[in-house]
Amino acid sequence: MKKLYLLVTLLSLLLTTACSNVNENLEQMIPADATGVVSINMPEILKKAQLQDGDRIVLPAGLQAVIDENDAAPLCQLLTDLPVMGIDTKSKAYAFFTLKTFGRVLLVPLADESAAKKTIAQRAGSDFTTVEGLDCIYVEDLFYAINNKTLFIGMVNKALEREKVAHAASIIMQGKSRNITEVNEVKECIDADGAVNAYFQLEGIRALLKRSKTYKDIAQRMPLVEVFTESDIKAVTCAIKMEDDSVSMNTHFIADANSDYLKLMNTMMAKPDAEFLKIIPNSMDYIMAMSVNGEQFTQLAQIKQLLKAFANLPYIGSIDLAKMLATIDGPVAVGLASDPHLEGEWNAVIAARSINPDDIVNTIGKFALALGQAPELYDNEFVYQYDNKMIRVGSTGSVFYLKMLNYEQTEANASDDASLVKVFDENPFAVAMRARVGNDHADLHFGLTDMINGRGLFTTTADMPAALALLQALCGIKGPKAFDDMLEEEDIPTGLGDAIDGFHELN
Numbered sequence: 001m002k003k004l005y006l007l008v009t010l011l012s013l014l015l016t017t018a019c020s021n022v023n024e025n026l027e028q029m030i031p032a033d034a035t036g037v038v039s040i041n042m043p044e045i046l047k048k049a050q051l052q053d054g055d056r057i058v059l060p061a062g063l064q065a066v067i068d069e070n071d072a073a074p075l076c077q078l079l080t081d082l083p084v085m086g087i088d089t090k091s092k093a094y095a096f097f098t099l100k101t102f103g104r105v106l107l108v109p110l111a112d113e114s115a116a117k118k119t120i121a122q123r124a125g126s127d128f129t130t131v132e133g134l135d136c137i138y139v140e141d142l143f144y145a146i147n148n149k150t151l152f153i154g155m156v157n158k159a160l161e162r163e164k165v166a167h168a169a170s171i172i173m174q175g176k177s178r179n180i181t182e183v184n185e186v187k188e189c190i191d192a193d194g195a196v197n198a199y200f201q202l203e204g205i206r207a208l209l210k211r212s213k214t215y216k217d218i219a220q221r222m223p224l225v226e227v228f229t230e231s232d233i234k235a236v237t238c239a240i241k242m243e244d245d246s247v248s249m250n251t252h253f254i255a256d257a258n259s260d261y262l263k264l265m266n267t268m269m270a271k272p273d274a275e276f277l278k279i280i281p282n283s284m285d286y287i288m289a290m291s292v293n294g295e296q297f298t299q300l301a302q303i304k305q306l307l308k309a310f311a312n313l314p315y316i317g318s319i320d321l322a323k324m325l326a327t328i329d330g331p332v333a334v335g336l337a338s339d340p341h342l343e344g345e346w347n348a349v350i351a352a353r354s355i356n357p358d359d360i361v362n363t364i365g366k367f368a369l370a371l372g373q374a375p376e377l378y379d380n381e382f383v384y385q386y387d388n389k390m391i392r393v394g395s396t397g398s399v400f401y402l403k404m405l406n407y408e409q410t411e412a413n414a415s416d417d418a419s420l421v422k423v424f425d426e427n428p429f430a431v432a433m434r435a436r437v438g439n440d441h442a443d444l445h446f447g448l449t450d451m452i453n454g455r456g457l458f459t460t461t462a463d464m465p466a467a468l469a470l471l472q473a474l475c476g477i478k479g480p481k482a483f484d485d486m487l488e489e490e491d492i493p494t495g496l497g498d499a500i501d502g503f504h505e506l507n
Contacts, residue, residue: 022088022090022091022092022109023091023092024181025150025175026091026092026093026094026107026109026150027094027179027180027181027187027190028175028179028181029094029150029172029173029174029175029179030094030096030107030179030180031096031098031172031177031178031179031180032177032178032179032180032182032183033098033204034096034097034098034180034201034204035097035098035099035200035201035203035204035205035207036096036097036198036199036200036201036204036205037094037095037096037097037180037186037189037190037198037199038094038095038096038190038196038197038198038199039092039093039094039190039191039196039197039198040092040093040094040095040195040196041092041194041195041196042087042089042091042092042093043089043090043091043092044194044195044242045195045196045242045467046089048195048242048243048244048465048466048467049242049465049467049468049470049471050464050465050467050468051082051468052089055089056083057082057083057087058083059079059080059082059083060464060468062437062438062464062468062472063079063468063471063472063475066472066475066476067079067080067475070475070476073475073476075471075474075475076475077123079471079475081119081120081123084115084118084119085108085110085115085116085119085120085151086110086111086112086113086114086115086116086119087108087109087110087111087116087151088109088110088111088149089111091109092109093106093107093108093109094106094107094190095107096180097200097204097205099157099204099207100157100168101154101156101157101160101164101165101168101169102143102154102155102156102157102168102169102172103155103156103157104155105152105153105154105155105172106151106152106153106154107150107151107152108150108151108153109149109150109151110146110149110150110151111149113146113149116146116151117135117146120137120144120146120151121137124137124139124142124144125139126139128144128146131162131163131166132163132166132167132169132170133147133170134146134147134152134166134169134170134173135147136162136166136169138162138165138166141155141156141159142154142155142156143155143156143165143166143169145166145169145170145173147170147173148173150173152169152172152173154169185235186199189237189239192239193241194239194240194241194242195240195241195242195247195467196238196239196240197237197238197239197240198237198238198239199235199236199237200235200236200237200238201234201235202231202233202234202235202236203234205229206229206230209229215229226302227264227300227302228261231255231259231260231261231264232255232256232259232260232261233253233254233255233259233261234254234255234256235253235254236251236252236253236254237251237252237254238250238251238252242466242467243466244465244466245459245465245466246457246458246459247457247458247466247467247470248455248456248457248458249446249454249455249456249457249458250453250454250455250456251453251454251455251456252452252453252454253451253452253453254452255452261451262451262452264300265451266451267293267296268292268293268296268297268300269291269292269293269428269429269451270291270292270293270329270330270428271291271330271428272289272291272330272331272424272425272426272427272428272430273291273330273331273353273424273425274331274415274420274421274422274424274425275331275353275397275398275399276289276331276333276351276352276353276399276401276424277413277414277415277417277420277421277424278396278399278413278415279349279351279396279399279401279403279413280333280335280349280351280413280414280415281335281337281349281405281409281411281412281413281414282411282412282413282414282416282417283337283411284335284336284337284347284349284414284434285336285337285338285433285434285435286334286335286336286337286431286432286433286434287333287334287335287336287414287420287424287431287432288333288334288430288431288432289331289332289333289334289424289429289430290332290333290428290429291330291331291332291353291428291429292328292330292332293328293329294325294326294327294329294354295326297325297326297328298322298325298326303325307321307322307325316367318367318370319363319364319367320363323363324359324360324363327354327355327356327357327359327360328352328353328354328355329353329354329355330352330353330398331351331352331353331424332351332352332353333350333351333352333424334348334349334350334351335348335349335350335351335414336348339406342406345406347389347404347405347406347407348403348404348405349401349402349403349404349405350401350402351399351400351401351402352399352400352401353398353399353400354395354398354399354400355398357395357397357398357399357400358395360395360400361382361393361394361395361400364382364393364402365382365393368382368384375393380394381393381394382394386404389404389405389406390403390404390405390406390408391403391404392405419443419445420432420445423445423446423447424447426447426449427447427448427449428448428450428451429447429448430445430446430447430448431444431445431446431447432444432445432446435473435476437460437461437462437464437469437472437473438462438472440460440461440462440463441460441461441462442458442459442460442461442462442466442469442470442472442473443458443459443460444456444457444458445457458470
C-alpha cells in the first residue's frame with residue numbers, strides 16, 4: 001500500500017513539474033516589452049465548464065447550438081477546433097500584445113502536432129510550408145506556426161512578406177531575448193491562481209489605441225473615454241476566477257497615490273445611489289451609471305469638447321446642456337435594450353439625480369414648444385412622439401428621466417432586483433449586462449468600488465456551470481474583419497531586431 005501511495009505521489013510530482021516546465025517555456029517566448037500579457041489556465045477552464053470527458057474535449061449540445069448560429073465569431077471557431085486540435089490540456093496558454101510585427105499573439109501548448117496541423121490547414125484553407133525553420137501558414141492577417149509542440153497564432157499589425165513575418169515569429173519562439181519572466185510585477189500577476197490573469201501596460205495600450213481607426217472614431221464621438229486612456233495610470237490588472245455557480249473578476253489600476261488620475265476622479269465623483277433604478281425597466285439588456293459632481297464634471301476638457309459639439313447641432317443645440325449637467329449630483333444612468341422585432345433599433349432610458357430635476361424637465365418642455373411640439377401631460381409625464389417611439393419626460397424624487405420606448409411599459413422596474421440595487425448603491429461606476437443562455441439568462445454586474453479597484457460577478461439562471469454559460473454568452477461576440485483596424489505604415493518599426501528592441505519595458 002505504501003509503495004502504491006509513493007508511486008501515485010511520484011507521478012503527480014512528475015506531471016506537475018512537466019506542466020510547470022511547459023508554462024515556463026511559453027512565458028519565455030513573451031517579450032519583456034509586451035504591452036499586455038494574458039495567462040489562460042486551460043485545465044481549470046475545461047474542468048469548470050465541464051468540457052472534458054476523460055482526456056477528450058467535448059462540447060455540450062447547448063454550447064454547440066450557439067456556436068452553429070455564430071460560426072464566424074473567433075471564439076466559436078476556436079471552440080469548434082478545440083476537440084480536434086491536439087492541444088496539451090494540462091498546461092496554460094498565453095496571449096500577448098506588442099507594437100511591432102505582431103499586434104496580438106496566442107501561444108498554445110500541443111500534445112499532438114499532426115492533429116494541430118491538420119485542423120489549422122483546414123481552417124486556413126492552405127497547407128503548411130517551412131520558412132525560417134518554422135512549419136507555417138500565412139493567410140490574410142493571420143500567421144500560424146508550429147515548432148517544438150507550440151502553436152503560434154499571430155495577427156500582424158501590417159501586411160508584410162511571409163519571410164519577414166516568419167523571421168519575427170521564429171525569434172519570439174526561440175525565447176532567447178529578454179522576456180516577461182524577468183519582469184517581476186507581470187510575472188506575479190500572470191502566475192497567480194485563477195482561470196485568467198491579465199496585465200496591461202497603459203502606456204503601450206495608449207500608443208496602440210492612438211493608431212487604431214476604431215478607437216479614433218470612438219474618441220471623437222465619446223471623448224470622455226480619454227479620462228481613462230489619457231490618464232497617468234501605469235497599468236491595469238485583471239484576475240478571473242471560476243466557481244460552479246459564478247465567475248468573478250477583479251480589476252486593479254496601478255497608479256501613484258498623487259497621480260492626476262486619482263486627483264481628478266476624487267474631485268469629479270459623487271456618492272452612488274440606486275434610486276434611479278425605480279425608473280429603469282427590468283427588461284434592459286445594459287445598464288450603466290456613473291456618479292458625478294455636475295459642476296466639476298462640466299469643467300473636464302473632454303466634456304467641454306462634447307458640449308461644444310452639441311451646441312453646433314441644428315435645433316437641439318439650442319438647449320443649454322451645460323446648465324442641465326451642472327445640476328447633477330449623483331448617478332447619470334443609461335439603460336438600453338435591443339428591439340426584438342426591429343434589427344438595429346434600441347429602446348433607451350436616461351436618468352440622472354439632480355439638485356433641481358424639475359428645471360431639466362421644464363427646459364426640455366420649452367425647447368419642444370419652440371419647435372411646435374406640444375406634449376401631452378399624462379400621469380405626471382410629458383409625452384412626445386418621435387419616429388416609432390413614445391418619449392416620456394418626467395421626474396420622481398430627485399431623479400430626472402427620459403424614456404424612449406416603442407412599447408407601453410408593463411414590466412416591473414430594475415429596483416425590484418436586489419443584486420442590481422446593491423451594485424449601483426455601492427459603486428460610483430457600475431455596469432450591468434444581461435445575455436440570453438438558451439431559455440434562461442446570465443448577468444454580469446461590475447462596479448468600481450473605488451477609483452482603482454473593481455469587482456465583477458457573472459451568474460446565470462440556467463441549469464449549467466457558470467463558466468459554461470459565460471462561454472455561451474461570449475460566443476455571440478463577433479470580431480473585426482482582416483486588416484479592419486490596422487496601424488499606419490509609418491507606425492510599424494522597420495527593424496525586426498530581437499522583436500523587443502526600442503520599446504519601453506514593463507517595470
